[in-house]
Amino acid sequence: MDFIKHQSLLENQSTPFYVYDLQALGANLNACKQEANKYGYEVHYALKANANNKILSAFVEKGFGADCVSGGEVQAAVQAGFNPQKIVFAGVGKADWEIELGLSNEIACFNVESVQEIEVINGLAQKMGKVAPIALRLNPNVDPKTHSYITTGLEENKFGINPWEYENVIETAKNSKNIKIKGLHFHIGSQITDLGVFKNLCSRVNEIQNYFVDRGFSFEDVNLGGGLGIDYAQPDENPIPDYKAFFKIFDQFLEPLPNQKVHFELGRSLVAYCGNLITKVLYIKEGVKTNFAIVDAGMTELIRPALYNAYHKVENIFAQTEDFEKYDVVGPICESSDTFVKAIELPKTKRGDFIAIRCAGAYGEVMASGYNLRKLPKSIFI
Ligand SMILES: *Cc1c(COP(=O)(O)O)cnc(C)c1O
Numbered sequence: 001m002d003f004i005k006h007q008s009l010l011e012n013q014s015t016p017f018y019v020y021d022l023q024a025l026g027a028n029l030n031a032c033k034q035e036a037n038k039y040g041y042e043v044h045y046a047l048k049a050n051a052n053n054k055i056l057s058a059f060v061e062k063g064f065g066a067d068c069v070s071g072g073e074v075q076a077a078v079q080a081g082f083n084p085q086k087i088v089f090a091g092v093g094k095a096d097w098e099i100e101l102g103l104s105n106e107i108a109c110f111n112v113e114s115v116q117e118i119e120v121i122n123g124l125a126q127k128m129g130k131v132a133p134i135a136l137r138l139n140p141n142v143d144p145k146t147h148s149y150i151t152t153g154l155e156e157n158k159f160g161i162n163p164w165e166y167e168n169v170i171e172t173a174k175n176s177k178n179i180k181i182k183g184l185h186f187h188i189g190s191q192i193t194d195l196g197v198f199k200n201l202c203s204r205v206n207e208i209q210n211y212f213v214d215r216g217f218s219f220e221d222v223n224l225g226g227g228l229g230i231d232y233a234q235p236d237e238n239p240i241p242d243y244k245a246f247f248k249i250f251d252q253f254l255e256p257l258p259n260q261k262v263h264f265e266l267g268r269s270l271v272a273y274c275g276n277l278i279t280k281v282l283y284i285k286e287g288v289k290t291n292f293a294i295v296d297a298g299m300t301e302l303i304r305p306a307l308y309n310a311y312h313k314v315e316n317i318f319a320q321t322e323d324f325e326k327y328d329v330v331g332p333i334c335e336s337s338d339t340f341v342k343a344i345e346l347p348k349t350k351r352g353d354f355i356a357i358r359c360a361g362a363y364g365e366v367m368a369s370g371y372n373l374r375k376l377p378k379s380i381f382i
Contacts, residue, residue, distance in 0.1 A: 001236075001276060003317040003356060006382055010317075010354065016279040016297035018365050018379040022058065025274040025361075028240050029062045032270060035243040039251050039262070044088055046226050046267030047073045049362040054381055055271060056080035065108070067226070067265035071098030078105050088223065088265070090137060090185065092158055099124050103132060111137045111185040111223070113160055115168050118176055125178035135183035135223060136161055136169060140204040144189030144197050144227060149308050153188025153201075160186075170215060181217070183263075184209060187225025190268060191310075195242075195249055198224075202253035209257060222256055223263040230272045232311050235358045241269040268362040275361025277302050277377070278317075281353045282332070290326040290343050295355055298331020299338045300374045302357060302364045306337040313358040314340055319347035329355065333372055 001021045003010065010019065036043050044065035047056070051073065057080060059066070065086030066077035071094075077087050089102050090111035099121055102110060112118050112134050125132040139160030142153050152159040161169055173181055188201060201224065209222065228246050231238035256262055279297035286292075304310035314329050324345045331338040340357060349355075368376050 001356075003315075003354075007318060009380075009382065010278055013278070013378075013380060015354075016277060016295075016301050016377055018301075018360065018377055019276050019278055020052070020055065020361060020379060020381045021274045021276075022054070022381055024239060025055065025058055025271065026062075028270055028273065029058065029064070031240045032243050032266065033062060033064075035247045036264070039247060041247060041250070042086070042261060042263045044086065044263060044265045045270060046265050047077060048366065049267030050271045050275070050364070050366055051076050052365060052379060053080065055361075056082075059270075065263075067267070071095070071101045074098070074102055074105065074107065084108070088135070088185075088263070090187070090265075096120070096124060099132075100128065103128055103130050108133060109182055109185075109221070109223075110134045113137045115161070115165055115172050118169070118172050118179060122176035122178045130178065132179045133182045134179050135185040135219075135221060136181065137185040137187070138208055139163075140186050140188065140201060140208065142188050142197065142201050142204055144192045145194050146189050146191050146227075146229070147308050147310075151189040153186065166211070170212075170217075181219070183219045183221030183223060184212070185223040185225065187265065188227060190227050191229040192227040193229035195245060198246065198249045199253050202250060202255075206253075206255045209255070213257065219257060219260060221261050221263055222254075223265065224250060224254070226265040226267050226269070228266055228269040230269055230359060230362075232272075232313060232359050235273055235313060239273045243269075270362075272359045272362035275359070275364055277357040277360040277364060279355050279357065281349055281351055281355060283351060284349060287328065290328050293327040293329045293346070293349050293355070295329060295331060295340070297340075297357070297377075298333040298374075299335065300331075300333055300369050300371050301377045302340070302360055303367045303369070304363055305340050306335065307367075312340060312360060314344060314346070315356045315358065316346045316349050317354050317356045319349065319353060321347045323348040325349070333374075
């Protein structure tokens with residue numbers, strides 16, 4: 001984003017706040033659609049990355065489906081105008097009211113994560129006189145080579161159904177008259193930058209599909225989840241992820257069943273770049289090895305660095321000087337983990353300077369909290 005172009009607008013807001021570049025978002029969504037359409041793939045936007053209304057509207061306008069992980073998200077997706085027949089609902093712990101909400105809105109699919117969940121959905125559907133469309137979320141045991149906190153497809157993770165439960169699943173499914181198994185679902189993790197991981201996923205999915213086909217099953221849908229990573233280090237060099245290479249891998253290595261529809265659930269890759277957290281420097285304090293730039297945003301506005309040790313590029317956006325110094329950029333919250341970045345070179349920074357924390361459009365504003373009784377951040381759109 002060209003911050004200088006919007007200098008007066010940004011300087012007139014009270015900090016901290018999120019600023020979203022809707023043009024950058026639109027370009028990203030178009031690029032994704034264009035590549036997915038080549039193969040007839042359907043992309044569902046993972047609402048948990050960012051559920052801001054204006055962002056949801058952009059997805060609805062471009063015809064994306066929705067991927068939800070809570071009743072609140074199903075409700076938000078319906079209200080934003082997503083076609084219920086393109087809404088899928090995953091999550092290891094769906095409460096009864098959340099399942100009922102999905103059933104009454106006639107969403108496309110529940111991605112179920114355990115044998116017991118199949119039984120519960122079947123019972124609730126029976127009471128409502130409905131047949132619940134489900135996909136089995138299977139744990140493919142593929143290493144996504146990403147941070148352990150955002151790994152979801154290994155046997156040690158809580159997500160998905162493991163191979164030792166397959167027979168039990170088949171038995172339960174046969175005895176459940178109020179569910180219809182429409183597909184298989186996989187999601188192995190997030191911020192995956194090694195595309196070879198998706199090739200491994202394809203070969204596991206092929207094996208697993210064959211296992212079920214050999215036992216008399218057939219599936220209308222196969223859903224490969226999300227997880228495509230972005231370039232946090234060089235955002236302006238790579239504002240749009242390589243969707244071309246990503247979808248091509250599935251075209252080359254996935255073996256869909258005849259007439260099977262292939263689905264994806266992307267979150268981060270679609271929205272991370274378009275959002276920035278803007279904050280002002282409150283104080284500069286001399287440290288031992290570096291200076292501290294204490295800013296007015298903290299882990300309450302953007303928790304990813306504190307939670308996952310995630311890296312976000314930090315820039316002093318209107319600084320004029322060529323004089324650089326080293327800083328730890330930290331927030332005001334009473335936790336030592338409330339640090340955005342350590343020992344980075346910035347133009348000599350002073351009280352009142354505007355700092356942008358880049359690529360904060362995904363898992364930023366949605367994770368904001370009121371810890372320390374802080375106010376939730378505002379957002380503006382340009
Ligand atoms: C979080 C999530 C996604 C999206 O992951 P990204 O890394 O943001 O693309 C997709 N599917 C499921 C089930 C998820 O929980």
